[in-house]
Amino acid sequence: MAAQAASLDIDLFDAETRDAPYAAYRRLRDAGPVCHIERHGLYAMGRYRDLRDALINWNDFSSGSGVAMNDLMNRLMAGTVLASDPPEHKRLRRILGMPIGPARLRKLRPHMRGLAMERVKALKGAGRFDAMRRLAMLLPLSVVSDLVGLPEEGRERMLDWAAAAFNGMAPAGVPLSDGAFPVMKEMVDYITDPGLIGKLRPDGWAAQLWASVADGTLTEEEYRSIIQGYVSPSLDTTIFAVGNLLWLLATHPDQWRALKAAPALQARCINESLRYESPALGFSRLAKRDLVIDGVAVPAGARIMTVLPAANRDERHYADPERFDIRRDASDHLAFGGGVHRCIGGSLAMLEIGAVLEALVELVDHIEPGDGRRADNAVLRGFDHLEISLH
Ligand code: HEM
Secondary structure, eight states: OOEEOEEOOOOSSSHHHHHSOHHHHHHHHHHOSSEEEGGGTEEEEOOHHHHHHHHHOTTTEEOTTOSSSSHHHHHHTTTSSTTOOTTHHHHHHHHHHGGGSHHHHHHHHHHHHHHHHHHHHHHTTSOOEEHIIIIITHHHHHIIIIIIOOOSTTHHHHHHHHHHHHHTTSOTTOHHHHTHHHHHHHHHHHHHOGGGGGGSOTTSHHHHHHHHHHTTSSOHHHHHHHHHHHHTTTSHHHHHHHHHHHHHHHHOHHHHHHHHHOGGGHHHHHHHHHHHTOSBOOEEEEESSOEEETTEEEOTTOEEEEOHHHHHTOTTTSSSTTSOOTTSOOTTOSTTOOGGGSOTTHHHHHHHHHHHHHHHHHHOSOEEEEEEEEOOOSSBOOEEEEEEEEO
């Protein structure tokens, strides 16, 4: 007979836990393959193997009624690629993925590399600067503006909208989540404004998609959901990933030296930074039937949080997981999720992060850390402000 899930008295969303979450994640893993967290009205999974298997099993662990941890956000997400199950999911994902397939990304690489090299050259030797604003934001913002092709106005609010889209994922009652909805409404109003169409860059992804609406292959609803798919999940995730990588390299000079000595380790270094400091703290799935997860029962209808960074530090899967080690092959990390919903922008994000890292390795000898302030986001981990200097 299956065991009952252990009940855990932890708050995964309070400021203290978000600031230093790894002890809570260890408690989650040690308490069982799936635990009940009453205060959030959720179950949660943090062990690598069980979580990876659950992400693959979309039939039992469904995204179709949303992957947020509150009903309001799940209603708002209805019809998006993130909040759908196959077969609907497959169609949306195919269209969304067109401009970010391998061949298109290969063509983008020199452009990204050029932007990163120019910026690092300008920042090197220029004293302390906020790496979030001056370096980490550069490529993600350029993707939304230059490639998706959204107009100038609204751009300055884009980051607030993207942050709100993640804050809105947290359980009801978490203050950051409750405050997110008015800001998100602004984004929906912006994207659904008919006046926006005439202002799109003619050669951008948005304009090309709109052409599919005009020829009847895409509905307006699908168009909007795909545009949101390029904006909300692509900014803070990648910005935080670049910031986390900079912070890790600045505070682990031995690892930076190892990278300088062996630049071929760059891909490993990026994967290890995503494993060690995963930007997305997790989403959720709905149990479609009574489930047994590694001997522990979860009732049909339960919402289960997928605590990705907990799995990425699981000692059952990674040797010495608390050590940041750029020589480790961590390419199987779950920072991009897994299964059919594995981040479709993962390769684009790797390209953006890679362009910055390549410029640093080529041009910089030493990264000096300064003060940092963590961003106040319910389901993303990263810096709001991070001072460094490049020598
Ligand atoms: C380091 C940066 C990024 C991280 C850590 C990240 C993380 C994730 C994760 C964990 C998921 C899976 C959600 C789930 O299982 O329910 C996901 C899905 C998704 N991501 Fe990313 N992401 C990043 C960058 C991007 C970028 C640059 C884009 C731009 C296109 C993007 C667009 C999406 C979309 C559209 C989905 C939904 C895919 C689906 O449901 O099939 N992400 N991301």
